[in-house]
Amino acid sequence: MMSEPIESALRTLDIGIFAPISAQLTDADKRSLLAIQQSLREQYAGYTYLEIGSHLGGSLQPHVLDSRCATAISIDARPVSVADDRVDSVPYPRNSTEHMLTLLREVAGDRVNKIVTFDADAAAVDPAALPSVPHLCLIDGEHTEGAALSDFSFCKKVVRRKGGVVAFHDGNIIFPALDRIVRELRAEGEQIRAYVLPSTLFVIEFGEARVHQSEAIRELLLNNGEPYLYGLMSMLHYRDVYSSRPMQFMRRIWHMINPSPRPWRP
Numbered sequence: 614m615m616s617e618p619i620e621s622a623l624r625t626l627d628i629g630i631f632a633p634i635s636a637q638l639t640d641a642d643k644r645s646l647l648a649i650q651q652s653l654r655e656q657y658a659g660y661t662y663l664e665i666g667s668h669l670g671g672s673l674q675p676h677v678l679d680s681r682c683a684t685a686i687s688i689d690a691r692p693v694s695v696a697d698d699r700v701d702s703v704p705y706p707r708n709s710t711e712h713m714l715t716l717l718r719e720v721a722g723d724r725v726n727k728i729v730t731f732d733a734d735a736a737a738v739d740p741a742a743l744p745s746v747p748h749l750c751l752i753d754g755e756h757t758e759g760a761a762l763s764d765f766s767f768c769k770k771v772v773r774r775k776g777g778v779v780a781f782h783d784g785n786i787i788f789p790a791l792d793r794i795v796r797e798l799r800a801e802g803e804q805i806r807a808y809v810l811p812s813t814l815f816v817i818e819f820g821e822a823r824v825h826q827s828e829a830i831r832e833l834l835l836n837n838g839e840p841y842l843y844g845l846m847s848m849l850h851y852r853d854v855y856s857s858r859p860m861q862f863m864r865r866i867w868h869m870i871n872p873s874p875r876p877w878r879p
């Protein structure tokens with residue numbers, strides 16, 4: 614049987630497969646996502662992929678092209694601007710499902726028929742309305758702590774708990790939510806593995822999921838200094854501003870108004 618272009622792209626982690634539709638991902642993010650997909654398709658012949666936050670369909674395209682992906686679910690509330698914990702909000706012009714599907718059809722033809730879309734916040738989606746149980750959920754919607762917690766709570770309800778995976782993009786932005794999620798899952802006695810992949814992917818494997826054992830992921834995990842440094846360096850600006858002279862004065866006032874800032878305990 615002839616192998617599909619997507620198969621060789623996945624085997625070699627060739628990020629050229631993302632070229633047709635622009636994705637809001639670094640090259641390293643793309644490689645990590647391909648490595649997760651490769652591992653998943655080795656395990657499951659007809660897997661279901663769900664993502665929260667699709668924009669133009671950039672992160673959706675490798676799954677739509679993949680014949681081993683039986684169903685691709687896209688949940689996107691399609692606001693014109695998106696709240697973000699680093700800034701006030703980020704504008705999203707021409708943000709529509711129709712536009713996304715037009716772009717994906719140019720890339721994948723009839724394979725777009727496997728896409729099921731919900732123009733809503735995940736919290737408003739009835740889990741029973743999903744066509745199948747997702748093996749992999751990617752959370753890349755609103756980049757705030759509250760939204761990440763809410764999106765995860767939805768994914769936890771719907772993901773294949775026996776061996777599913779939930780991955781967050783931009784873990785360096787929504788990390789307070791990740792800290793809480795991991796602590797709560799451990800306290801609940803949930804069998805999980807949590808790790809980071811370059812550049813900013815935070816991955817939670819449930820139950821029997823064995824993505825971490827695939828060769829491509831093991832290689833990335835061995836070099837996990839890269840995502841660690843990426844995350845810290847992305848915060849450098851905030852640390853520099855926080856410790857600057859004018860801010861030292863502002864901080865004294867801030868601490869008078871907010872006497873108990875959120876404590877962090879190791």
Ligand SMILES: C[S@@+](CC[C@H](N)C(=O)[O-])C[C@H]1O[C@@H](n2cnc3c(N)ncnc32)[C@H](O)[C@@H]1O
Pocket residue numbers: 635636637638665666667668669670671672688689690691692695705708733734735753754755760
């Ligand atoms: C960072 S973009 C997604 C990028 C896409 N995953 C990619 O790699 O190209 C964020 C998307 O989240 C969507 N979004 C914003 N708030 C949302 C919410 N509350 N629920 C679901 N999606 C939301 C936006 O419409 C936008 O399309």
